[in-house]
Amino acid sequence: MHSLDVAALLAALPDRIADIPARLAAHDPHRVALIEEARDADSAAAARLRVITRAQLAEAVDATAALLRERGVRGGDRVMIVAENSVAQIVLLFAATRLDAWALVSNARLSAVELDAICAHARPRLTAYVVASSSDAQAHAQRHGATPAPAGPVDIGAWHWQTDKPARDTESTFPEPVETQPDRQCAALIYTTGTTGTPKGVMLSHRNLLFIAAVSSTLRRVNADDVVYAVLPISHVYGLASVSLGSLYAGATLRLAPRFVPKAVRRALADEHVSIFQGVPAMHAKLLDYLQTERLEWRAPRLRFAYSGGSPLDAALKARVESAYGVTLHNGYGMTESSPTVAQTLLDAPRADCSVGHAIPGVEVRYVSPEGHDVPRGEIGELWVRGPNVMLGYYRNPELARATVTEDGWLKTGDLAREDADGAMHIVGRSKELIIRSGFNVYPSEVEHVLNAHPAVMQSAVVGRPVEGNEEVIAFVELVAGATVTTQALDEWCGARLAPYKRPAHIRVIPALPAASTGKILKHKLRELA
Numbered sequence: 001m002h003s004l005d006v007a008a009l010l011a012a013l014p015d016r017i018a019d020i021p022a023r024l025a026a027h028d029p030h031r032v033a034l035i036e037e038a039r040d041a042d043s044a045a046a047a048r049l050r051v052i053t054r055a056q057l058a059e060a061v062d063a064t065a066a067l068l069r070e071r072g073v074r075g076g077d078r079v080m081i082v083a084e085n086s087v088a089q090i091v092l093l094f095a096a097t098r099l100d101a102w103a104l105v106s107n108a109r110l111s112a113v114e115l116d117a118i119c120a121h122a123r124p125r126l127t128a129y130v131v132a133s134s135s136d137a138q139a140h141a142q143r144h145g146a147t148p149a150p151a152g153p154v155d156i157g158a159w160h161w162q163t164d165k166p167a168r169d170t171e172s173t174f175p176e177p178v179e180t181q182p183d184r185q186c187a188a189l190i191y192t193t194g195t196t197g198t199p200k201g202v203m204l205s206h207r208n209l210l211f212i213a214a215v216s217s218t219l220r221r222v223n224a225d226d227v228v229y230a231v232l233p234i235s236h237v238y239g240l241a242s243v244s245l246g247s248l249y250a251g252a253t254l255r256l257a258p259r260f261v262p263k264a265v266r267r268a269l270a271d272e273h274v275s276i277f278q279g280v281p282a283m284h285a286k287l288l289d290y291l292q293t294e295r296l297e298w299r300a301p302r303l304r305f306a307y308s309g310g311s312p313l314d315a316a317l318k319a320r321v322e323s324a325y326g327v328t329l330h331n332g333y334g335m336t337e338s339s340p341t342v343a344q345t346l347l348d349a350p351r352a353d354c355s356v357g358h359a360i361p362g363v364e365v366r367y368v369s370p371e372g373h374d375v376p377r378g379e380i381g382e383l384w385v386r387g388p389n390v391m392l393g394y395y396r397n398p399e400l401a402r403a404t405v406t407e408d409g410w411l412k413t414g415d416l417a418r419e420d421a422d423g424a425m426h427i428v429g430r431s432k433e434l435i436i437r438s439g440f441n442v443y444p445s446e447v448e449h450v451l452n453a454h455p456a457v458m459q460s461a462v463v464g465r466p467v468e469g470n471e472e473v474i475a476f477v478e479l480v481a482g483a484t485v486t487t488q489a490l491d492e493w494c495g496a497r498l499a500p501y502k503r504p505a506h507i508r509v510i511p512a513l514p515a516a517s518t519g520k521i522l523k524h525k526l527r528e529l530a
Helices: 006-012 018-027 054-070 085-096 114-120 135-144 206-219 237-250 263-270 281-293 315-325 398-404 442-450 485-497 524-529
Strands: 031-036 050-055 077-083 104-107 126-129 160-163 186-193 199-205 225-228 253-256 276-279 306-310 327-333 342-346 364-368 382-386 413-420 424-428 435-437 440-442 457-467 470-478 507-508
Touching: 006 104, 006 206, 018 237, 018 281, 031 054, 031 085, 050 054, 050 382, 054 085, 077 114, 077 135, 077 435, 085 104, 085 126, 085 135, 085 199, 085 206, 104 114, 114 135, 114 186, 126 135, 135 160, 160 327, 186 206, 199 206, 199 237, 199 457, 206 237, 206 342, 225 237, 225 263, 237 253, 237 276, 237 327, 263 281, 276 281, 276 315, 281 315, 281 470, 306 315, 342 470, 364 413, 435 457, 435 470, 440 442, 442 485, 485 507
Parallel strands: 031 253, 077 104, 077 126, 104 186, 225 253, 225 276, 276 306, 306 327, 470 507
Antiparallel strands: 031 050, 126 160, 186 199, 327 342, 364 382, 382 413, 413 424, 435 440, 457 470
């Protein structure tokens, strides 16, 4: 195991994530901090790169914080940032938290229905749409009548803003209390749509995020010479804490990519000195397929570290990736509620299996039976986690938080795992029916809720189907008696109401869903069909 003085690391952390830019600027202010493609990621045109130095980042954060303050943002307010990976998104994140507001990072690729549900729950004081790098953010901004924010002293790319409209429930727009302790003050509010299909806001503190940023970057020996390819969405905790904050905390250059485009990844790895590439298994699989289809050779002269997380990694994909990349494909495990990292494989101890490695220093784990007892090593139990990475709770849902985190601080992950003889962790399944599609969480009930709303549908059931390096969403539908509808019509219905990664890859209409005498749908039979 890696020896790391966790107490000393915690003591050395700044109070707020917004302290990172000033710390960077104080050391080597002219070193590049952020690089982004200043164009739409799907365009085939050559990229114009927007390059931001450490000093410029600090200056942009100061100026943007002042703008937000002028627009009425105070400590405890929620600031919603609708974006894809971009310079302006990072600047807005730091600027909001500089004011002790909560950064509500939202993926611009969410549908209007999904985004509006989050907004209605969180009641942000101000919503920022980063339109320069996302056509989806542009569409949301237009839908809400957002106006262009004034340009600052540094070109961070265009963004629009909109302040809250008076709501009937005006109390919920009030700011939350500001905590002086970094382990109590919320920095980021990240929504995961729960198994009920209703938005669930995970509150992560400054200490949660900084602990993961510091530990993950230390274990990976990230330094100022590294260029980190950041394509994992910053609107999700893996891209936010581990990739973005971890890289910047360690002084590395963050190379921001708004979307995963294999051609762009290959170009960056070959020509832009990228030394670290973190992705979900599906990204690695798609990159290999692209190289094979286009008959291109692999070229990544500076790559020293490749990492897979966010979904289960299978042995065949791991072997293919390592053969092509020429470096070990490291693996790890985490969840939004644990900021996210719980375990990861170590640089000095590459593994041949698909274990997610050991729990990171400072984090305790237990493997617990349904009766609440620790199971013997080697047996499967629900994974429980405790440490400085465990969330503050769920926003405006203390009952759910109490059901998820025990009084003595153990987070019940809902994931099933076992411990190897050498202490390494293997994730074996989910006690909940979560589907992980390209690193994004898809809850079956959420998709079923949309399908069941169609007038021709009586009931539906959604299951995951493993494909290489990923999971597909498969939907089975039982129609109202006498009704007819095409699968294409159902697909279009879902497309208008769900983010692309939540849409079923296949919809099958069957005469009747298999059910028990109680009426409960037997999903294991559907998994066999799938």
